[in-house]
Each structure stands twice: as C-alpha cells, then as structure tokens.
Amino acid sequence: MTVLPAPVRGDREAAASRARPRPRVSGLVLGLVLLAVVALAGLTTGSRDMSIPEVLRALSGVGSYDDLYTVWVLRIPRTVMALVVGAALGISGALMQAMTRNPLADPGILGANAGAAFAVALGIALWGVHEIGGYMWFAFGGALAVTALVHAIGSAGTGPATPLRLTLAGVAVGAVLSGITTAITLRDPDAFDRMRSWHAGSVVGRDLDLLGPVLPFLVLGVVCAALAAGPLNAIAMGDDLARSLGAHVHRTRVLVLVAVTLLAGGATALAGPIGFVGLMIPHVARWIVGPDQRWILVHSLVLAPLLVVAADVLGRQITSGELPVGIVTAFVGAPVLIVLARRRRASGL
Amino acid sequence: MPRRPQLTRRSLVLTGAATALLVACAPDLEQAEADADFAGEGVPVPTDHVGYRDVVIAEGMGSEQGEGEFPRTVQHVAGTTEIPAEPLRVVTVSGGQLDAALSLGIVPVGSSNAKAANTVPGYLEPTVLELGSAARDIASIGQRTEPQLEAIAALEPDLILGNLSGLEELYEDLSAIAPTVFTEGAPDNWREDYLLLASALGRQEQAEANLEELAQRSEQIAAEHAPDSTTVSLIRVQEDRIRSMGCLATAGMVMAEIGFLRPATAPADAVSEDVSLENLDQADGDLLIHGSLGGSGESSDGGGGDELERLSAVRRGMASAVDDEIWFQNAGYLASSLILDETAEILAAAAR
Numbered sequence: 001m002t003v004l005p006a007p008v009r010g011d012r013e014a015a016a017s018r019a020r021p022r023p024r025v026s027g028l029v030l031g032l033v034l035l036a037v038v039a040l041a042g043l044t045t046g047s048r049d050m051s052i053p054e055v056l057r058a059l060s061g062v063g064s065y066d067d068l069y070t071v072w073v074l075r076i077p078r079t080v081m082a083l084v085v086g087a088a089l090g091i092s093g094a095l096m097q098a099m100t101r102n103p104l105a106d107p108g109i110l111g112a113n114a115g116a117a118f119a120v121a122l123g124i125a126l127w128g129v130h131e132i133g134g135y136m137w138f139a140f141g142g143a144l145a146v147t148a149l150v151h152a153i154g155s156a157g158t159g160p161a162t163p164l165r166l167t168l169a170g171v172a173v174g175a176v177l178s179g180i181t182t183a184i185t186l187r188d189p190d191a192f193d194r195m196r197s198w199h200a201g202s203v204v205g206r207d208l209d210l211l212g213p214v215l216p217f218l219v220l221g222v223v224c225a226a227l228a229a230g231p232l233n234a235i236a237m238g239d240d241l242a243r244s245l246g247a248h249v250h251r252t253r254v255l256v257l258v259a260v261t262l263l264a265g266g267a268t269a270l271a272g273p274i275g276f277v278g279l280m281i282p283h284v285a286r287w288i289v290g291p292d293q294r295w296i297l298v299h300s301l302v303l304a305p306l307l308v309v310a311a312d313v314l315g316r317q318i319t320s321g322e323l324p325v326g327i328v329t330a331f332v333g334a335p336v337l338i339v340l341a342r343r344r345r346a347s348g349l
Numbered sequence: 350m351p352r353r354p355q356l357t358r359r360s361l362v363l364t365g366a367a368t369a370l371l372v373a374c375a376p377d378l379e380q381a382e383a384d385a386d387f388a389g390e391g392v393p394v395p396t397d398h399v400g401y402r403d404v405v406i407a408e409g410m411g412s413e414q415g416e417g418e419f420p421r422t423v424q425h426v427a428g429t430t431e432i433p434a435e436p437l438r439v440v441t442v443s444g445g446q447l448d449a450a451l452s453l454g455i456v457p458v459g460s461s462n463a464k465a466a467n468t469v470p471g472y473l474e475p476t477v478l479e480l481g482s483a484a485r486d487i488a489s490i491g492q493r494t495e496p497q498l499e500a501i502a503a504l505e506p507d508l509i510l511g512n513l514s515g516l517e518e519l520y521e522d523l524s525a526i527a528p529t530v531f532t533e534g535a536p537d538n539w540r541e542d543y544l545l546l547a548s549a550l551g552r553q554e555q556a557e558a559n560l561e562e563l564a565q566r567s568e569q570i571a572a573e574h575a576p577d578s579t580t581v582s583l584i585r586v587q588e589d590r591i592r593s594m595g596c597l598a599t600a601g602m603v604m605a606e607i608g609f610l611r612p613a614t615a616p617a618d619a620v621s622e623d624v625s626l627e628n629l630d631q632a633d634g635d636l637l638i639h640g641s642l643g644g645s646g647e648s649s650d651g652g653g654g655d656e657l658e659r660l661s662a663v664r665r666g667m668a669s670a671v672d673d674e675i676w677f678q679n680a681g682y683l684a685s686s687l688i689l690d691e692t693a694e695i696l697a698a699a700a701r
Binding site for chain 1: 375376464465587588589625626627628630642656659
C-alpha cells in the first residue's frame with residue numbers, strides 16, 4: 001500500500017505545518033525518556049520510607065522482607081499495570097477519535113465502561129464476587145459483550161454501521177446499563193461499597209498474574225490497531241475520498257472496532273474505568289506530531305502510560321492515604337484538556 | 350504494509366518480554382520471611398482512656414431520682430425531659446442504643462439500622478430471645494441517620510432515645526412525639542452515654558454494675574496473661590482500605606482495659622487510622638485480630654484479601670479472624686462483653 005500524504009485542511013494550517021517541522025522522532029525519544037523516569041519514580045516513591053539505594057538493593061533481591069515485599073509485590077506490579085493499562089487506553093482513544101472523526105470520542109463511547117461496570121455489579125450482587133481477580137473476568141466479559149451488543153444495534157437496519165450510528169447505540173446502551181447498575185448498587189449496600197472503590201479506577205493490589213489472561217487480547221488489539229493505522233489516514237478525509245484512494249473503509253472499521261473493544265475492555269478489566277486518558281492523550285499526540293494516524297498511535301502508546309504512571313505516582317504523594325489513579329487522571333486531565341481545547345487549531349481533527 | 354506500526358508491535362513484544370523477565374527475576378520472598386518475627390515495639394494506651402469503673406455521667410446531667418423511681422426528671426445533652434412513668438414502649442434511634450437498652454433488660458418497640466445492616470444486628474438476637482421477644486418484634490424506623498418520624502410516631506412510644514451525632518436538628522421533632530433523651534454519641538463516649546441512657550430508663554445502677562463486671566473480667570484476663578508485654582493489633586479490612594483500629598474503638602477500649610500494648614499505627618485518640626499496603630508491617634503485633642466488612646469471621650481470612658499474609662502474626666499462626674459486626678461495627682456493653690469473651694478464647698488458643 002502506498003504511504004498516503006497527510007490530509008490537507010486549509011492553507012493556513014498546511015502552511016503552519018510546513019513552517020514548523022513536527023518533532024516526531026525527538027518527541028518520541030523525549031517521551032520514552034520521561035516514561036523511564038516516571039516508571040523509576042513508580043518504583044522509588046510510596047508511603048513506605050525507602051531510600052533510592054534501598055530500592056535498588058531490593059530490586060537486586062537484597063534487603064529485609066518488608067522492603068522486598070514493598071518493591072516486588074506492591075510497587076512493580078502497580079507500575080507495570082499502569083504502563084499496560086495506559087498503553088491500551090491511549091491507543092484505543094486515538095483509534096476512536098480517528099474512526100469517528102470526533103475529537104470528543106473516548107473508548108468508553110462504545111459501551112466498554114458501562115458494560116464492565118454492569119457486569120461487575122451483577123457479579124457482586126448475584127454471585128458475591130469480592131476479589132479483584134473475580135471483578136476482572138466480569139469486567140472483561142461485560143465490556144466485550146456490551147461492545148458486541150452496541151455493534152449489533154449500530155449495524156441493524158439497512159446499510160453498514162456508520163460511526164454515528166455506533167456512537168448513538170453506544171451512548172443509548174451505556175445509559176440504560178448505567179441506570180440498571182445504579183439501581184443494583186442502591187438496592188444492595190454491600191455492592192454499593194464494593195462498586196464505589198472499583199469505579200474509582202485503580203492499579204493497586206493487582207497481582208501481575210492477572211495480566212496473563214488479558215495480555216493476549218491486548219496484543220491482538222494492538223496488532224489490529226497497527227493494521228488499521230494507515231487506512232485511517234485516508235478515512236480521515238471522508239469515506240468517499242478514502243475509497244477513491246483505495247482504502248478498505250469497512251475492513252478498517254472492523255479492525256478498529258475489534259482493537260478498541262479488546263484494548264478498552266482489557267484496560268477496564270485490569271484497573272476499572274480510568275477516564276480522560278483515552279480522550280486526552282490523542283489530542284496531545286496530535287499536537288506534537290500532526291495528523292498522521294500512525295504517528296499519533298505510536299505517540300499515544302508512549303504518552304498514555306506516561307500519564308497513567310505519573311498519575312499513580314502523584315496519587316501516592318497527594319494525601320496521607322492514596323488517591324486512586326482514575327481520580328488523579330481526572331484531576332490532571334480536565335485542565336489539560338481545557339488548555340488543548342483552546343488551542344483548537346493544533347489538536348482539532 | 351505501513352512502515353511505522355511495526356514499531357508498535359515491537360514495543361509490545363518488548364513489554365511482554367519485560368513482564369516475563371520481571372516475574373522470573375522476582376526474589377524468593379518465602380526465603381526472606383523465614384527469619385521475620387514481630388520486631389516492632391508496642392505502645393501502652395494512655396491511662397485516661399482506661400477504666401470502665403471510673404465512668405461518670407457529665408456534671409449536671411442524669412437524674413436525681415433513685416433507681417426505678419418514676420416520674421423522673423432527666424438532664425441530658427439536649428435539655429431536660431420529664432418521664433412520667435416507667436417507659437414500656439422505647440424507641441432507640443441512634444447507634445449502640447439498642448445494645449444498651451437490651452443490656453438493661455428492655456426490648457425497644459422500634460429501632461434504626463446502620464447503613465447496610467439489619468435493624469437488630471445478629472449478635473443481639475440471642476439477647477432479644479432471652480428477653481422473651483423476637484427480632485421481628487422490634488420495628489424498623491429506617492436508617493439511623495434518617496429516621497422516619499412517621500414510623501416512630503406510629504409506634505406510640507413513651508420514650509425516645511437518640512444522640513447528638515447527626516440527629517441534633519431532630520430533637521424538637523422527636524420531643525413532639527414523646528419524651529426524648531439525647532446522649533453525646535461520639536463512639537469513644539459510649540460508656541458515659543450508657544449511664545445517661547440508663548438513667549433515663551431508671552436503671553443506672555444496673556448499668557454501673559454491668560461496667561463493673563466488664564472491669565472485673567478484664568482484670569481476670571490480665572491476671573492470667575501478660576498484657577503489658579503483648580502487643581495486640583486490631584485490623585479491619587475494607588474493600589479498598591486497611592484500618593488499624595485505635596484506642597477509641599470499642600474493641601480498642603476492651604484491649605486498653607485489659608492493658609495490652611498496641612502497635613504504633615493504632616491511634617491513641619481516634620477510632621482508627623488507615624494504613625497503606627506499603628506500611629502494613631507497622632501494624633504487626635504479637636497477636637493480630639482482624640475483621641473485614643462483609644466478612645462473618647467464619648472463613649479463614651474473614652472475607653478479606655490476602656494482604657495480611659505478610660504480617661509475622663499471620664505466619665506465626667497468631668492471627669484470628671473475627672466477626673466484624675461484633676468487633677468493629679457496634680459499640681456498647683453487649684458488644685464489649687462478647688469481645689471480652691472472644692479475646693479470652695483467642696488468648697487461650699494462643700497460649701497453647
């Protein structure tokens with residue numbers, strides 16, 4: 001397939017784009033360096049008083065039981081979890097925005113969050129599930145099932161499933177399910193308490209073992225994303241133009257939907273609903289690299305984990321206890337999104 | 350094929366490989382824990398928190414009439430109330446007051462429930478039966494923080510008991526239904542509140558005798574064990590938090606009365622303090638008693654996660670899962686009495 005030119009939108013922007021070379025590679029390198037720094041911070045910060053040399057010794061397997069436990073059982077898993085969840089959210093957000101050509105699209109729009117929450121509430125209320133490992137399966141199953149339902153509703157009737165119909169179906173199904181979820185949790189105070197903490201979105205207390213069953217789905221999701229990235233550039237110019245350029249519009253959409261479902265469902269299964277990452281990171285990526293979807297995806301893959309790990313690290317510092325990562329991303333995300341929204345020229349689609 | 354996405358796939362493979370590497374590199378914690386023992390230092394409870402015996406009703410409160418004498422006038426935290434005759438239809442609105450009334454031989458006609466709890470908590474059911482009633486005879490008046498005034502009025506009570514915490518604005522409304530006596534309601538104040546409530550019922554001496562009995566049983570346990578060299582950690586596991594229960598929790602007061610040392614994480618002047626997973630080792634003790642929200646204490650981990658497994662008390666077999674409802678959700682004489690019973694059992698088992 002030929003490499004497509006960046007879509008052109010107005011002379012002024014094209015001129016600006018020519019005038020300022022995009023820091024694509026240098027931005028990526030800087031992002032990776034920052035990612036390494038926050039990942040290291042993820043290992044060295046926490047409520048336990050440990051110096052950096054102590055952490056390094058514990059990393060090499062030397063130290064007291066509690067130091068080893070803190071680094072290996074608590075800090076490494078939550079940092080790895082934040083990296084994986086962030087990457088999945090970033091890619092699925094970028095794909096959603098590209099496919100729907102809507103800068104406010106978010107992986108949750110297809111119903112992954114609502115489906116996961118609904119399934120977890122059912123699991124708690126009907127089967128008395130009370131372990132993170134148990135929530136994970138319900139969340140993943142719910143996310144996949146509800147996204148499939150949204151696809152089915154969106155593609156019912158005549159003609160193919162357009163992004164608009166999918167979005168409407170997702171919002172409608174999501175609203176119904178959230179209502180039922182609220183009803184369940186209000187009737188069952190125990191479920192309410194458990195849902196409250198799941199709903200905040202957190203990477204704490206998840207063993208790396210939980211990653212095993214989800215990782216293959218995430219890998220598949222990333223592969224689908226990679227295959228869809230090129231044609232998405234064409235689709236960004238509109239379906240008709242994309243077809244005339246030789247892109248397989250329908251096939252690309254299916255790839256994107258599969259990728260978003262697997263990635264958003266997997267991330268929600270692992271950490272609960274973490275908002276703003278999938279919405280905000282693609283904007284930052286677009287602002288850095290311009291409109292090429294392939295570069296946006298690669299940058300989202302680096303920037304989103306950067307945000308989630310940083311939010312997790314920040315959450316350990318802010319209060320005497322800990323703030324769940326989902327709450328920190330909302331706090332960090334909202335102002336950044338406002339700033340980006342005001343620079344519409346830079347981040348618009 | 351587009352060129353760039355390969356980078357994506359490569360980085361993902363790298364992530365997977367890194368994860369596998371991490372799992373493979375993890376040091377063997379089982380080995381590290383072999384020499385671990387409770388190394389911390391327990392802290393004695395401040396003496397002003399100790400003493401079921403020294404409890405007195407705040408000055409100017411209570412009643413001048415003698416035991417069982419009616420009509421009586423009761424000075425309480427929200428005013429002065431005349432109680433014309435021995436109350437037969439009592440409604441308890443606030444937490445711990447059902448426990449208090451039952452411990453004095455009175456079965457209320459109505460009571461409230463805590464959030465996510467039954468009107469009559471399971472641990473009080475045997476007492477209700479002993480008093481010749483059944484739990485269903487005690488009508489629900491709604492949630493503790495939002496009692497239904499109409500339901501209370503429908504019960505035609507002759508005495509309403511409440512407390513200031515959360516109900517302050519309802520005192521006038523409740524008084525319009527029936528004579529109402531209010532206590533303070535802070536969780537650490539239950540013993541003083543108990544006497545004031547007993548005074549309204551004309552049974553203050555009985556309440557004092559109950560507290561005396563708790564003090565004596567505590568002394569007995571203290572004489573048989575060595576509380577001043579034993580650190581007892583009380584931990585409550587909730588969904589997303591772990592709480593080290595402090596000296597002002599009901600169970601904490603029982604431990605203080607016996608004279609146990611408490612871990613550094615147990616606050617001296619609060620009901621509890623959250624402990625992060627990373628610092629959980631500081632909540633270790635010679636003995637660990639733990640409950641979990643929603644856990645009955647019957648399953649081995651009380652329904653909580655496996656977070657506590659790293660504590661030396663668990664590895665030494667010195668951890669006991671207990672009924673969260675009795676230990677950590679309720680305050681009162683009957684709850685304290687059961688806590689003392691279970692403490693004696695736990696200590697006996699630990700000594701074997």
